[in-house]
Amino acid sequence: MTDEEGDRSDGVEGIGDGDIDAVRGALVSWYEADHRSFPWRETDDPYEILVSEVMSQQTQLDRVIDAWHDFLDRWPTAEVLAAADRADVVAFWSDHSLGYNNRAKYLHEAAGQVIEEYDGDFPESPAELSELMGVGPYTANAVASFAFNNGDAVVDTNVKRVLYRAFDVEDDDAAFERVAAGLMPEGKSRVWNNAIMELGGVACGKTPRCDEAGCPWRQWCHAYGTGDFTAPDVPTQPTFDGSRRQFRGRVVRFLGEHDEMGLDTLGHRIRVDYTPDGEHGREWLRELLEELADDGLVEVEETGDETIARLRS
Incomplete structure (x- = not known):
């Protein structure tokens, strides 16, 4: 990155001082004219x-x-x-x-x-x-x-992608924070944060739709001008199917339907390959229940030779 490019991430200088109000106004007008209804x-x-x-x-x-x-x-x-x-x-x-x-x-x-x-x-x-x-x-x-209407500039994955492409901001959290703060009009956090997240969700997604969505920043956008629509690295989310998160959810759901449930009964309910002494058996399930107990979601009681689980009230 050149010195000139580096300067662009320190604020909003890359837009040009005379354009900052136009940039702000264009985005807010675009959002207020039409946006997804939630x-x-x-x-x-x-x-x-x-x-x-x-x-x-x-x-x-x-x-x-x-x-x-x-x-x-x-x-x-x-x-x-x-x-x-x-x-x-x-x-x-x-x-x-x-x-x-x-x-x-x-x-x-x-x-x-x-x-x-x-x-x-x-x-x-x-x-x-x-x-x-x-x-x-x-x-x-x-x-x-x-x-x-009392917040700071929101910086989420969508906003980072917009700033990275539009104003060639380096892939650095501090740089994104500085540029986002410099762009947001004072006292306008409600409309501004909604608008810039909408831009990232509708026009500047993983596959950009600049013209189709009528992106209001095309005349200033570095990516639109150069054709380089790369985006910041985003950590890959782990898959849900087969994850511990999925089985934690199943435990909570089944315990929510019953006052209490024995360990093996619960195990067979939450996964078809549950085998008491197998890889996904009692030891695995006890560890899962311990995690949920640490989170304050379930209670586990040892009664003689039986382990009983219930939701914590």
């Missing part, structure tokens, strides 16, 4: 937005929509969720294939914190929201942005 984009309720953000982690958005509606029908407010049986929340999570079940546990605990520590009023800044159980920096910033 129900959580139609609300500024921090609880509803938090639920959507937690559900969306490593889950396709189309699958999240029904789960989000079902969840809010059952637990419409943080107060109702906090009062719910955690086992029911975890079972819902597993039934809807929403990924790691400890996210359900943390969401339940976060709702309790809002009620007990904040008198039912959600904190509004990213720093305060990060104090909620299971809420990391990205989720905290998203809730602050979309509920309170």
